[in-house]
Amino acid sequence: QQQVKQSPQSLIVQKGGISIINCAYENTAFDYFPWYQQFPGKGPALLIAIRPDVSEKKEGRFTISFNKSAKQFSLHIMDSQPGDSATYFCAATGEYALNFGKGTSLLVTP
Amino acid sequence: EAGVAQSPRYKIIEKRQSVAFWCNPISGHATLYWYQQILGQGPKLLIQFQNNGVVDDSQLPKDRFSAERLKGVDSTLKIQPAKLEDSAVYLCASSLASGRAYEQYFGPGTRLTVT
Numbered sequence: 001q002q003q004v005k006q007s008p009q010s011l012i013v014q015k016g017g018i019s020i021i022n023c024a025y026e027n028t029a030f031d032y033f034p035w036y037q038q039f040p041g042k043g044p045a046l047l048i049a050i051r052p053d054v055s056e057k058k059e060g061r062f063t064i065s066f067n068k069s070a071k072q073f074s075l076h077i078m079d080s081q082p083g084d085s086a087t088y089f090c091a092a093t094g095e096y097a098l099n100f101g102k103g104t105s106l107l108v109t110p
Numbered sequence: 111e112a113g114v115a116q117s118p119r120y121k122i123i124e125k126r127q128s129v130a131f132w133c134n135p136i137s138g139h140a141t142l143y144w145y146q147q148i149l150g151q152g153p154k155l156l157i158q159f160q161n162n163g164v165v166d167d168s169q170l171p172k173d174r175f176s177a178e179r180l181k182g183v184d185s186t187l188k189i190q191p192a193k194l195e196d197s198a199v200y201l202c203a204s205s206l207a208s209g210r211a212y213e214q215y216f217g218p219g220t221r222l223t224v225t
Contacts, residue, residue, distance in 0.1 A: 004152075006152075031210070032210035041218060042216075042218055042219075043114070043201050043203070043216025043217050043218050043219055044153065044201075044216050045215075045216065046213050046214070089152045089153075091152070093210050094210075095209065095210070096158065096165065096166055096208060096209070096210075097155045097158070097166060098153075098155065098214065100151075100152025100153050100154070101152050102150065102151050102152050103150070103151070103152050
């Protein structure tokens with residue numbers, strides 16, 4: 001049972017454009033929503049995270065938007081760069097286990 | 111600061127054989143996790159240790175998978191016997207302590223191919 005649903009599966013964006021990845025969850029006990037970035041041959045690395053008491057969090061070019069009533073959250077990458085090309089995973093957790101989405105493969109073209 | 115170390119990086123075995131993976135967490139990290147990442151999917155938690163005790167192993171297929179963390183530092187994950195569907199990347203992660211407040215740091219993973 002997939003606890004976190006992520007879309008799109010893949011995304012191609014031109015350099016300088018905005019990349020948007022969406023996630024949805026069902027379990028209202030989740031109260032921590034991180035995004036991870038994974039490059040080929042590497043483990044996932046924490047990118048940015050949000051708690052449900054705020055609707056938006058921004059760190060540099062990366063922004064999480066959170067809609068608690070819709071149980072949805074999204075990652076926006078502004079001014080996307082070729083170096084951002086990677087797989088992005090959203091996740092959600094309550095007390096312990098991270099529940100990951102299936103991932104989005106992002107390609108930023110020059 | 112050294113990251114999470116894993117070995118081997120790659121392993122190819124035949125079905126019904128056994129295999130073991132090793133993980134050395136970041137120094138001082140009390141919590142250690144093993145994840146299975148099947149191609150095209152996100153990581154799935156197999157087992158979580160707090161020091162040398164098991165916190166959560168609800169998704170570990172205990173008929174074939176086993177894990178231990180002796181002395182609360184290094185950990186090994188074993189599969190015996192392996193099945194074709196075990197082909198995946200096995201990720202080890204560690205954090206200072208349990209709980210959402212503590213960032214998990216992932217190792218590079220071990221890519222297992224079962225033929």
